[in-house]
Amino acid sequence: MxxxxxxxxxxxxxxxxxxxxxxxxxxxxxxxxxxxxxxxxxxxxxxxxxxxxxxxxxxxxxxxxxxVPGAMAYDPGTIPVFVSIRGDDEAELRGYWAALSEGAEIVQPLAPAGWSPLYGMLKDRFSVTWVLDIAVAYDA
Missing domain, CATH: 3.10.180.10 (2,3-Dihydroxybiphenyl 1,2-Dioxygenase, domain 1)
Structure with a gap:
């Protein structure tokens, strides 16, 4: 399965x-x-x-x-969920970042990080938090 x-x-x-x-x-x-x-x-x-x-x-x-219907309680919370976009193509990731950034609040600019050659976080215009990064092999 x-x-x-x-x-x-x-x-x-x-x-x-x-x-x-x-x-x-x-x-x-x-x-x-x-x-x-x-x-x-x-x-x-x-x-x-x-x-x-x-x-x-x-x-x-x-x-x-x-x-969510109006008859139901709805509280989007502060940071109830992150949507992670992880890939290996920097140009593609930068394109997604540019598009998602329209009207967004940048939490962490897209840039190199200690664990990834490219990482960023933003809250889009619908208040959804997105994390984008380049996947790297984990070295335990």
């Missing part, structure tokens, strides 16, 4: 915009089902919000997202 893990992000009314943004950054295809599409509308003003959505690219990027 094999498994795959996928980051699932929760929003309050911004899931569609976030999925479109991540598709613009990483490529791939957005698949989204609204509460209306699923016949699961709890509040008319939330009918077009996302009940299930994802972006998946041929290059391996995959993230899921949905809009």
């Amino acid at each position: 094999s498994i795959t893990t996928t980051t699932h992000l929760n929003f309050r009314g911004e899931a569609r915009a976030a999925l479109d943004f991540y598709r613009a950054v990483f490529g791939g295809e957005v698949m989204a089902i609204s509460y209306a599409d699923a016949h699961a509308v709890q509040s008319p003003d939330e009918a077009d919000q996302i009940m299930w959505g994802q972006v998946q690219s041929a290059g391996g990027f995959h993230v899921m997202a949905y809009d």
Whole structure:
């Protein structure tokens, strides 16, 4: 048996915009089902919000997202999750960084670090914290 893990992000009314943004950054295809599409509308003003959505690219990027209904408590927390993008192509990583940086708060600029030739952290315009780095072999 094999498994795959996928980051699932929760929003309050911004899931569609976030999925479109991540598709613009990483490529791939957005698949989204609204509460209306699923016949699961709890509040008319939330009918077009996302009940299930994802972006998946041929290059391996995959993230899921949905809009937490207004009837449910939602607290995004201070730093509840980091999404890590790790690769071996510096140019590709820098491209993702440049795109994600639009409207973002830079937590750690993209630069060499003690454990990686390139590492950076930012909080994007949807308050999702991203960590990008070049993967290196661990030498125990």
